Amino acid sequence: MQLQQEAGYEYIEGGVCAAAGFLANGCHCGLDSNPQKNDLGMIYSERLCNAAAVYTTNLVKGAPILVTQKNLKASEGKARAVIVNSKNANTCNADGEEKAWNMCELAAEQLKITPEEVIVASTGVIGQALPIEPIALHIKDLAAGLSQEHHTQAAEAIMTTDTIKKEVAVSFILGGKTCRLGGMAKGSGMIHPNMATTLNFITTDAAVSAKMLQQALREVVKVTYNCLSVDGDMSTNDMVCVLANGIAGNDEVAAEGESYETFKRALYLVLLHLTKMLARDGEGATKLIECTCTEAPDLDTAITAAKSVISSSLVKSAMFGADANCGRILCALGYCGAQLDVSKVDVELASAKGSILVCGGGNGLAFSEEQAAEILGEEELEIRINLHQGNVTAKAWGCDLTYDYVKINADYRS
Amino acid sequence: MQLQQEAGYEYIEGGVCAAAGFLANGCHCGLDSNPQKNDLGMIYSERLCNAAAVYTTNLVKGAPILVTQKNLKASEGKARAVIVNSKNANTCNADGEEKAWNMCELAAEQLKITPEEVIVASTGVIGQALPIEPIALHIKDLAAGLSQEHHTQAAEAIMTTDTIKKEVAVSFILGGKTCRLGGMAKGSGMIHPNMATTLNFITTDAAVSAKMLQQALREVVKVTYNCLSVDGDMSTNDMVCVLANGIAGNDEVAAEGESYETFKRALYLVLLHLTKMLARDGEGATKLIECTCTEAPDLDTAITAAKSVISSSLVKSAMFGADANCGRILCALGYCGAQLDVSKVDVELASAKGSILVCGGGNGLAFSEEQAAEILGEEELEIRINLHQGNVTAKAWGCDLTYDYVKINADYRS
Numbered sequence: 001m002q003l004q005q006e007a008g009y010e011y012i013e014g015g016v017c018a019a020a021g022f023l024a025n026g027c028h029c030g031l032d033s034n035p036q037k038n039d040l041g042m043i044y045s046e047r048l049c050n051a052a053a054v055y056t057t058n059l060v061k062g063a064p065i066l067v068t069q070k071n072l073k074a075s076e077g078k079a080r081a082v083i084v085n086s087k088n089a090n091t092c093n094a095d096g097e098e099k100a101w102n103m104c105e106l107a108a109e110q111l112k113i114t115p116e117e118v119i120v121a122s123t124g125v126i127g128q129a130l131p132i133e134p135i136a137l138h139i140k141d142l143a144a145g146l147s148q149e150h151h152t153q154a155a156e157a158i159m160t161t162d163t164i165k166k167e168v169a170v171s172f173i174l175g176g177k178t179c180r181l182g183g184m185a186k187g188s189g190m191i192h193p194n195m196a197t198t199l200n201f202i203t204t205d206a207a208v209s210a211k212m213l214q215q216a217l218r219e220v221v222k223v224t225y226n227c228l229s230v231d232g233d234m235s236t237n238d239m240v241c242v243l244a245n246g247i248a249g250n251d252e253v254a255a256e257g258e259s260y261e262t263f264k265r266a267l268y269l270v271l272l273h274l275t276k277m278l279a280r281d282g283e284g285a286t287k288l289i290e291c292t293c294t295e296a297p298d299l300d301t302a303i304t305a306a307k308s309v310i311s312s313s314l315v316k317s318a319m320f321g322a323d324a325n326c327g328r329i330l331c332a333l334g335y336c337g338a339q340l341d342v343s344k345v346d347v348e349l350a351s352a353k354g355s356i357l358v359c360g361g362g363n364g365l366a367f368s369e370e371q372a373a374e375i376l377g378e379e380e381l382e383i384r385i386n387l388h389q390g391n392v393t394a395k396a397w398g399c400d401l402t403y404d405y406v407k408i409n410a411d412y413r414s
Numbered sequence: 415m416q417l418q419q420e421a422g423y424e425y426i427e428g429g430v431c432a433a434a435g436f437l438a439n440g441c442h443c444g445l446d447s448n449p450q451k452n453d454l455g456m457i458y459s460e461r462l463c464n465a466a467a468v469y470t471t472n473l474v475k476g477a478p479i480l481v482t483q484k485n486l487k488a489s490e491g492k493a494r495a496v497i498v499n500s501k502n503a504n505t506c507n508a509d510g511e512e513k514a515w516n517m518c519e520l521a522a523e524q525l526k527i528t529p530e531e532v533i534v535a536s537t538g539v540i541g542q543a544l545p546i547e548p549i550a551l552h553i554k555d556l557a558a559g560l561s562q563e564h565h566t567q568a569a570e571a572i573m574t575t576d577t578i579k580k581e582v583a584v585s586f587i588l589g590g591k592t593c594r595l596g597g598m599a600k601g602s603g604m605i606h607p608n609m610a611t612t613l614n615f616i617t618t619d620a621a622v623s624a625k626m627l628q629q630a631l632r633e634v635v636k637v638t639y640n641c642l643s644v645d646g647d648m649s650t651n652d653m654v655c656v657l658a659n660g661i662a663g664n665d666e667v668a669a670e671g672e673s674y675e676t677f678k679r680a681l682y683l684v685l686l687h688l689t690k691m692l693a694r695d696g697e698g699a700t701k702l703i704e705c706t707c708t709e710a711p712d713l714d715t716a717i718t719a720a721k722s723v724i725s726s727s728l729v730k731s732a733m734f735g736a737d738a739n740c741g742r743i744l745c746a747l748g749y750c751g752a753q754l755d756v757s758k759v760d761v762e763l764a765s766a767k768g769s770i771l772v773c774g775g776g777n778g779l780a781f782s783e784e785q786a787a788e789i790l791g792e793e794e795l796e797i798r799i800n801l802h803q804g805n806v807t808a809k810a811w812g813c814d815l816t817y818d819y820v821k822i823n824a825d826y827r828s
Contacts, residue, residue, distance in 0.1 A: 126741020327540020364541020
């Protein structure tokens with residue numbers, strides 16, 4: 001998948017350890033029955049960080065989310081470490097919060113920090129008790145193995161049905177200093193975020209105030225993760241958190257302005273790429289679908305329209321079958337909930353193989369089925385909606401609906 | 415599928431012709447490439463009817479919907495006939511309304527009524543011009559073949575990806591007179607109604623005022639069709655219409671009261687069964703899923719919660735795989751949008767093979783996987799949600815998500 005190139009930002013290696021002062025590790029502790037699969041991960045900052053986070057708006061919230069929220073409140077928005085496991089979501093369990101707090105204590109003890117400085121997250125099956133013993137048994141080795149090189153082990157530890165590790169990082173200049181911002185994400189199914197998505201950990205050595213960090217995260221998540229849907233199911237354990245340790249030595253970004261915009265753009269590029277990776281690696285997916293909605297009256301309308309299209313099971317099935325079914329796209333626009341004049345809408349389908357207009361002024365057009373099938377045969381598709389009722393653009397990302405989505409989810413727990 | 419038995423109501427044969435004075439027919443006119451498949455249908459009443467209808471709330475509305483709305487306005491809520499085709503939705507076409515009006519004129523000419531007394535409907539592919547010639551060529555024979563026996567031909571004419579014809583009828587006593595109410599429906603995919611669903615034609619010989627007919631339809635649709643989802647995609651052509659010709663000779667039902675309730679219950683039983691038939695015949699479905707939400711604080715909450723569960727792709731996939739994944743059910747409750755105390759919720763899975771409690775007080779419970787798999791191996795499943803926060807019950811209906819749903823929709827147009 002292509003990275004969006006932009007002057008002033010250079011993509012670098014290192015994931016969550018690309019930023020100075022961050023170490024990570026991952027190991028197999030035994031939650032997963034596959035002994036080759038990492039299931040426990042850790043991130044550590046050599047210096048105390050300002051932390052910002054957004055969470056799922058699902059009323060059923062994973063116990064780790066509740067504990068992380070309490071911790072960040074107790075620490076006044078500071079954090080130094082992340083402890084995270086896969087295979088078990090530690091959600092809908094009577095002793096869930098107790099276990100999540102245990103994980104913080106176990107990590108804090110090894111790292112010689114307070115448990116309140118630990119962000120805890122879990123992902124996997126909901127409603128099954130989390131065994132704490134495997135974590136307790138492996139925490140010492142996990143912490144001892146922390147290093148700048150082990151970002152990949154950590155990225156692997158958070159994978160569930162993901163087929164690829166998701167890491168990306170950029171470097172950029174802020175107040176004359178070189179800063180780095182990188183992250184990792186997991187997610188493949190149960191993805192339809194609202195205010196956050198799946199597990200995402202972002203680290204930066206830029207100095208940014210807690211307030212501006214939270215503001216940047218909210219603004220960027222709105223146009224990246226919250227414009228992503230794999231299957232319409234909003235997870236109970238969604239979380240995006242950003243840790244900023246300030247080691248780069250720039251003057252702290254503490255207000256809106258040029259520096260804030262520079263930082264926010266770095267965050268955007270990293271979250272954008274992770275969002276696209278999540279969509280492309282949606283459960284069973286064979287294609288990335290990007291829907292671009294242009295000439296909308298406002299941002300919310302553009303997002304709502306684009307997201308409705310990439311969420312439609314019928315559109316997703318048609319894209320799997322390379323079928324240029326413009327009626328389903330118009331149908332999804334019509335029920336999206338935004339007040340649109342559907343009689344003005346143009347729809348174009350595009351990929352590396354070219355583009356084709358399939359709908360003009362709200363009506364289906366005659367087009368070459370052969371050309372359409374060639375365009376839709378590619379692995380990265382764009383659905384371009386022009387509303388012709390304003391000047392705002394937004395994008396949303398999703399994937400096709402395939403036999404394998406059903407196969408993966410017909411028997412996920414075993 | 416079992417009919418819901420109820421004292422005072424007897425299920426009878428005859429579909430849309432079960433009520434006295436209604437005739438129907440269906441034929442193959444050539445819109446469908448399969449010469450064995452009826453694609454044009456007609457219903458006719460010997461006497462002018464009071465008509466009530468509810469329509470899709472999709473902003474993209476099929477041209478037949480717009481024309482039917484105009485006709486019922488012009489005729490002050492009276493109608494005598496229905497003309498309907500499958501294979502082409504006549505939606506998102508520049509000449510759509512003109513063609514829909516042509517269909518009314520063609521039918522009216524044969525039936526010697528005014529075009530405004532005709533209800534017109536189309537279902538099928540969106541965004542392709544409707545050829546009117548096949549309809550014009552066959553309208554005479556279609557009208558000439560109208561009979562009480564041909565309700566099945568009409569029911570077949572509205573099928574698209576449906577695998578079974580959907581007809582049901584009841585008889586009941588109203589004001590001392592025997593009345594009949596029957597209907598037919600089509601629908602399999604693009605089903606997630608709001609105020610109406612897919613194509614549904616209901617006929618009755620009971621005398622009911624236009625106002626009470628509309629009120630009964632709205633009330634019943636709220637707890638039947640609007641609690642149905644196959645794939646979350648709300649169609650552009652949804653319509654439920656009821657024609658009441660009064661031939662039974664009862665005193666007209668013109669206000670709320672006992673007669674109104676008796677009539678409404680007949681309408682409920684017919685729409686309930688058609689709703690369940692639509693769910694069971696959802697595209698690719700192998701199982702009917704009924705979600706019953708009890709002890710809710712109000713009806714809207716109960717409906718919202720039940721509908722969220724049966725709409726979840728993850729729940730639907732799990733049911734296909736007979737996997738008792740209670741976490742996904744709780745997850746779907748958590749994002750349904752209603753304000754629930756999820757810590758009180760019990761979840762039970764049931765079928766003809768028994769029932770099993772999988773969640774108590776918002777937490778997952780230990781249960782026999784063997785027993786759960788046996789229960790979920792059946793073709794009709796019930797998910798019982800007890801919210802423990804009120805005394806209102808509602809149901810919603812859906813189906814499992816299968817490989818065949820994807821197969822059917824990856825290449826629907828060809």
